[in-house]
Each structure stands twice: as structure tokens, then as C-alpha cells.
Amino acid sequence: MSPQQRFVIVGASLAGAKAAETLRTEGFDGEVVLIGEEALRPYERPPLSKDYLRGEKSFDETAAVHPADFYDANRIELRKGTRVTEVDPGRAEVVISPGERLGYDRLLLSVGAEPRHLSVPGAELDCVHYLRTVGDSDALRQAFSGSPQVVVIGAGWIGCEVAASARQLGANVAMVELASVPLEKVLGHEVGAIYRDLHADHGVDMHFGVGVDALEGGKAVEGVRLTDGTVLPAQVVVAGIGVTPRTALAERAGLALDNGVLVDEYLTTNAEGIYAAGDVANAFHPRYRTRIRLEHWSAALNQGPAAARNMLGQHKAYDRVPYFFSDQYDLGMEYRGWAPVFDRVVFRGDVANREFISFWVNQGRVVAAMNVNIWDAGDAIEALLNSGGTVDLDRLADPNVDLTELS
Numbered sequence: 321m322s323p324q325q326r327f328v329i330v331g332a333s334l335a336g337a338k339a340a341e342t343l344r345t346e347g348f349d350g351e352v353v354l355i356g357e358e359a360l361r362p363y364e365r366p367p368l369s370k371d372y373l374r375g376e377k378s379f380d381e382t383a384a385v386h387p388a389d390f391y392d393a394n395r396i397e398l399r400k401g402t403r404v405t406e407v408d409p410g411r412a413e414v415v416i417s418p419g420e421r422l423g424y425d426r427l428l429l430s431v432g433a434e435p436r437h438l439s440v441p442g443a444e445l446d447c448v449h450y451l452r453t454v455g456d457s458d459a460l461r462q463a464f465s466g467s468p469q470v471v472v473i474g475a476g477w478i479g480c481e482v483a484a485s486a487r488q489l490g491a492n493v494a495m496v497e498l499a500s501v502p503l504e505k506v507l508g509h510e511v512g513a514i515y516r517d518l519h520a521d522h523g524v525d526m527h528f529g530v531g532v533d534a535l536e537g538g539k540a541v542e543g544v545r546l547t548d549g550t551v552l553p554a555q556v557v558v559a560g561i562g563v564t565p566r567t568a569l570a571e572r573a574g575l576a577l578d579n580g581v582l583v584d585e586y587l588t589t590n591a592e593g594i595y596a597a598g599d600v601a602n603a604f605h606p607r608y609r610t611r612i613r614l615e616h617w618s619a620a621l622n623q624g625p626a627a628a629r630n631m632l633g634q635h636k637a638y639d640r641v642p643y644f645f646s647d648q649y650d651l652g653m654e655y656r657g658w659a660p661v662f663d664r665v666v667f668r669g670d671v672a673n674r675e676f677i678s679f680w681v682n683q684g685r686v687v688a689a690m691n692v693n694i695w696d697a698g699d700a701i702e703a704l705l706n707s708g709g710t711v712d713l714d715r716l717a718d719p720n721v722d723l724t725e726l727s
């Protein structure tokens with residue numbers, strides 16, 4: 321690779337920072353420019369709803385992707401607090417506000433996603449929060465002090481983790497969700513009910529099967545009016561109602577879009593020399609023969625490096641089994657696989673004591689699995705998912721049968 325080449329990465333978070341690191345570990349000797357609009361150096365977001373939010377660990381201890389001196393030491397030009405306003409694929413340049421142009425030989429878009437905002441009356445009131453950045457997490461920690469009345473809108477991963485942390489910080493928490501249990505869209509009713517019971521056991525006041533009509537209050541929010549007429553008192557509202565991929569730059573650049581930036585299994589877009597990775601990328605997955613946009617830490621962690629290798633011409637498909645994790649109170653879990661369709665869930669272990677594995681099964685094949693408070697099953701689960709064959713469901717449920725025998 322010629323030392324004169326310049327690779328530009330737009331979006332300096334997990335996917336972008338790991339891509340920059342990989343360019344160097346793979347021996348790229350040209351310029352690496354990592355541009356991010358946030359003022360902080362690249363960080364991971366999972367702690368923002370967990371230990372960092374609760375004030376248990378600092379930014380450096382739990383969130384920063386690399387030590388502060390990493391970027392200089394690796395000749396990575398990290399341009400913090402810098403926004404890219406245009407991508408010009410015709411001239412192979414990005415425009416950095418206010419008007420600086422920077423040419424690239426390869427470009428990675430790792431611009432991530434942003435929280436969806438409430439559109440109900442009162443959404444603009446003070447003390448209505450969203451959670452994506454360190455600043456958002458700092459603001460929430462402050463808002464949760466002094467045992468306030470918190471209403472969490474949306475019982476997805478962010479909503480559930482924020483509710484758990486708020487309870488752990490001593491806040492009174494109510495949760496509102498349109499579905500019948502938390503996390504129903506991903507986990508289904510049966511497993512979602514385990515999370516419902518977990519939050520109930522920790523004193524969260526839950527309202528399922530209802531929406532939000534309006535937020536009420538003068539300057540700051542004072543209540544949340546539900547579609548069934550109930551008004552929940554609220555001094556703090558947190559909305560965790562999903563994210564939208566940041567596609568504006570790509571759209572203006574004429575890249576192909578559909579629920580994110582469309583990329584193939586090599587994470588290449590339809591434009592010469594431009595790649596996308598992480599939350600913004602809707603990538604073709606060779607295993608599932610379809611495009612999937614993953615909003616997971618592990619996709620950012622691994623797609624960034626995969627894109628970097630392909631920017632260097634290695635032509636390697638990204639085919640990892642999707643993986644994510646969540647921690648709520650004393651329930652930690654890891655989920656592997658992809659289960660848009662399943663016909664049953666098989667449990668192995670002690671569900672009542674929240675120490676078990678649940679398997680999502682479709683036509684006799686395990687398509688996804690979640691280990692809850694069991695930390696030595698990851699490799700066996702991965703092998704089972706990779707083997708792809710039909711399994712005996714009684715043996716799958718039997719904790720005395722070694723999981724590796726089922727692959």
C-alpha cells in the first residue's frame with residue numbers, strides 16, 4: 321500500500337475507532353484520519369445505561385475505546401468536535417464544516433444512529449431525556465438523584481437498563497410500553513415475561529399495552545398521560561423508543577439506502593471506495609442470505625475492523641453470528657443468533673432463579689440462544705448455531721446433556 325494514501329473514517333465511536341486501529345495493525349502506512357463530531361475521544365455506549373450511569377466507573381475505566389495517547393502513538397489523526405457536512409464521491413472528498421475539503425482514497429462511514437424522539441404534545445418540556453451520549457448519561461445521573469418520580473417510555477433494551485439503573489440509584493420508576501411485555505419484539509412473550517417479573521420484583525410500576533397521549537406540565541414535565549386515561553406523575557421522563565440510522569450524509573452523496581446505508585457482505589456501498597459499518601450499515605449477511613442492520617455493540621466492534629480489512633483489499637466477508645448482551649440488576653445475559661421467525665422456545669436450567677439458557681427454535685433448528693447468568697456456555701452455543709442441524713428438543717432442555725453433544 322502506498323504511504324501517500326489517505327483513508328478517512330467519518331464517525332469516531334466504536335466502529336470507527338476499531339477500524340482505525342485495524343488499519344494500523346494490518347500494516348497500513350498511509351494517513352488515517354478519524355473524524356468525529358463529539359468532543360470526547362471514541363467511547364463505547366453500553367456503560368452509559370449501566371455502571372457509568374450509576375457513577376460506579378469513570379469514562380476512562382469503562383467507556384473509552386482506547387487510552388488517550390493511543391491515537392498519536394499510532395499516527396491516527398483524531399479530529400474531535402469536527403463534523404463532516406458532505407461526502408462528494410465524484411471528487412473522492414469529504415467536506416468538513418466550515419468548508420474545508422479533504423480527499424480520500426478510501427472512506428468509511430461509521431456515523432451510527434440517533435434516538436427517535438417523542439412526537440406527542442409536551443415532548444418539548446424540560447426534564448424529558450434521551451440516552452445516546454456521555455452528556456446524556458451525565459444528565460440522567462443528575463436527574464435521578466434525590467429519589468424522583470421517573471417514567472420510562474419504551475421497554476426495549478435502553479428503557480429496561482435505564483429503569484434498572486434508576487431503581488438502583490433510588491428513583492421511583494414507572495415504565496410504559498405498547499407491547500404486552502418488555503423486549504417482546506426481540507425475545508417474544510415468554511422470555512419477555514421474565515424481564516417483566518424481574519422489574520416487578522425490583523419495584524417498577526409497569527403499564528403494558530398502552531401508549532402515551534401527552535406529556536403534561538408547565539415548563540418542566542409533571543405527568544405522562546397514557547392512552548387509557550391514566551396520568552402517571554413524573555419529574556423525569558426518559559424515552560427509549562428506538563433509534564434511526566444517520567443516513568443524511570449518505571443520502572446527499574447518492575448512496576443506496578434502505579433502513580441504513582446498504583452494503584454487501586464486504587461492507588462496501590454502491591459508491592467506489594466507500595464502506596459503511598456499525599449501526600448505520602444495513603449489511604448483507606451470507607449466513608441468513610438477507611440484509612440485517614444490527615444495533616449491537618459487537619457489530620460495531622467487529623464490522624469496523626472487517627471494513628478496514630476490506631479497505632485494504634483483503635476481500636473478506638463479514639459473517640459473524642449476531643451477538644449482544646444486557647445487564648439489568650443481577651441479571652446478566654448474552655444473546656447469540658437471529659430469530660425473526662421461531663415456532664417455540666426451549667428452556668434449560670433454572671428459570672425461576674434466573675440461571676438458564678433459552679433457545680429459540682424454528683422447525684427443529686436452534687436459531688438463537690440466550691444464556692442468563694451462565695457464563696461458560698458461549699462456545700457450545702456458538703457451535704450449535706453454526707452446526708445448523710435439527711436437534712432433539714428433550715435433550716436440548718436437559719441440563720445433564722452436554723450442549724456440545726447436540727452440535
Ligand SMILES: Cc1cc2nc3c(=O)[nH]c(=O)nc-3n(C[C@H](O)[C@H](O)[C@H](O)COP(=O)(O)OP(=O)(O)OC[C@H]3O[C@@H](n4cnc5c(N)ncnc54)[C@H](O)[C@@H]3O)c2cc1C
Pocket residue numbers: 330331332333334335336355356357358364365366367368369402403404405430431432433434451452453478566569597598599600614615616617618620643644645646647
Ligand atoms: C445507552 C446505550 C446502551 C447500550 N447498551 C448496549 C448493550 O448492552 N449491548 C449491546 O450489544 N449494544 C448496546 N448498545 C448499542 C451499541 O452501543 C451501538 O450498537 C454502538 O454504539 C454502535 O456503534 P457505532 O460506532 O456504529 O455508532 P455510534 O456509537 O452511534 O457512533 C457514531 C459516531 O459518529 C458521529 N457522527 C455522526 N455523524 C457525524 C458527522 N457527520 N461527522 C462527524 N461525526 C459524526 C457521532 O457523533 C457518533 O460519535 C447501547 C447503546 C446505547 C446508546
